[in-house]
Amino acid sequence: MATSSTRETFDDSDTRHDEMHSTIETWLEDLVCEVDDAVSSEQFRAWLDVQSRFHDYSHRNTLLIKLQCPHATKVAGYRTWQNEFDRHVKEGEKAIWIWAPIIARQCPECENSPSYHERSGCEYDDTEPDEWEKGLVGFRPASVFDVSQTEGEPLPELETEANGDADELVSVLLEVASALELDVGLVPPQEWSHGSAKGICQYRLGKQPLVEVRDHENEADLSITLVHEYAHALLHSGTDTEDERSKRELEAEAVGYIVGRYFGLDTSGSAFYLAAWEGDEPETILDRLERISSTVQEIIDVVEEVMSDE
Numbered sequence: 001m002a003t004s005s006t007r008e009t010f011d012d013s014d015t016r017h018d019e020m021h022s023t024i025e026t027w028l029e030d031l032v033c034e035v036d037d038a039v040s041s042e043q044f045r046a047w048l049d050v051q052s053r054f055h056d057y058s059h060r061n062t063l064l065i066k067l068q069c070p071h072a073t074k075v076a077g078y079r080t081w082q083n084e085f086d087r088h089v090k091e092g093e094k095a096i097w098i099w100a101p102i103i104a105r106q107c108p109e110c111e112n113s114p115s116y117h118e119r120s121g122c123e124y125d126d127t128e129p130d131e132w133e134k135g136l137v138g139f140r141p142a143s144v145f146d147v148s149q150t151e152g153e154p155l156p157e158l159e160t161e162a163n164g165d166a167d168e169l170v171s172v173l174l175e176v177a178s179a180l181e182l183d184v185g186l187v188p189p190q191e192w193s194h195g196s197a198k199g200i201c202q203y204r205l206g207k208q209p210l211v212e213v214r215d216h217e218n219e220a221d222l223s224i225t226l227v228h229e230y231a232h233a234l235l236h237s238g239t240d241t242e243d244e245r246s247k248r249e250l251e252a253e254a255v256g257y258i259v260g261r262y263f264g265l266d267t268s269g270s271a272f273y274l275a276a277w278e279g280d281e282p283e284t285i286l287d288r289l290e291r292i293s294s295t296v297q298e299i300i301d302v303v304e305e306v307m308s309d310e
Helices: 016-039 042-051 059-068 078-085 114-120 169-175 219-235 242-262 269-275 289-309
Strands: 087-089 096-105 134-146 150-152 183-187 199-202 210-214
Touching: 016 242, 016 269, 016 289, 042 269, 059 096, 078 087, 078 134, 078 150, 169 219, 169 289, 199 219, 210 219, 219 242, 219 289, 242 269, 242 289
Parallel strands: 183 210
Antiparallel strands: 087 150, 096 134, 199 210
């Protein structure tokens, strides 16, 4: 599924716009095909199987997890790690505490469990407690642990990182942020507080969007992460709604994929990235061709202008 890393050039100013647009459309069609291939791959099926075994946590529990372990990405109980994933919590690790639901038979009238029903003063006695339906009767503290606190069998991973020779692309992308009216910063890994995210884009009232990216050694992937977050900043201010979230990710990753290919990087990992997103079909990328294409060209133009001056 490797994407060709041959660098494209469009030197003829008279035909450049049309040639770029045509090439971008072709590359987006390639990306759709690569996503389809990724979804049907054994690697993706193995990853999906493991993901399905992790619980979705409520907003309250998600906040509790992040407060206690900001870098947490996948959490499960002590026995779940052992029995489901063949991993073991490392000695000395501190538990992350959440609220676990208590499911029990509950009174149809007062909705308490049988023991609390007897003390509540509720007079319901039309049916016996063993005939009551089960439901949520309360919460109890429960301990979970993040995958980083465990050791054992590795979890399957999706190879989403870009690869190749990024040359000076990272430094140029940082330099052109001002021309794109963005604030940008590379954050050392030890100071990163956004979990498994590689980058974030924050829209600020009365200020330029702020892009922050976790610094790491793979400069090709670092470049594409910057482009991905730049695309969010240029395209998605004011569209921060849940129903638009997957469409925003499709657009941003498509921009990163195209810009990366243009500069000769292997961005085939974008297929796995998009395959992992639930929501819109990859064909939605083609429906948004004009938005993606104009953003790609805007980023490429400012990057090439700086490169040509060096």
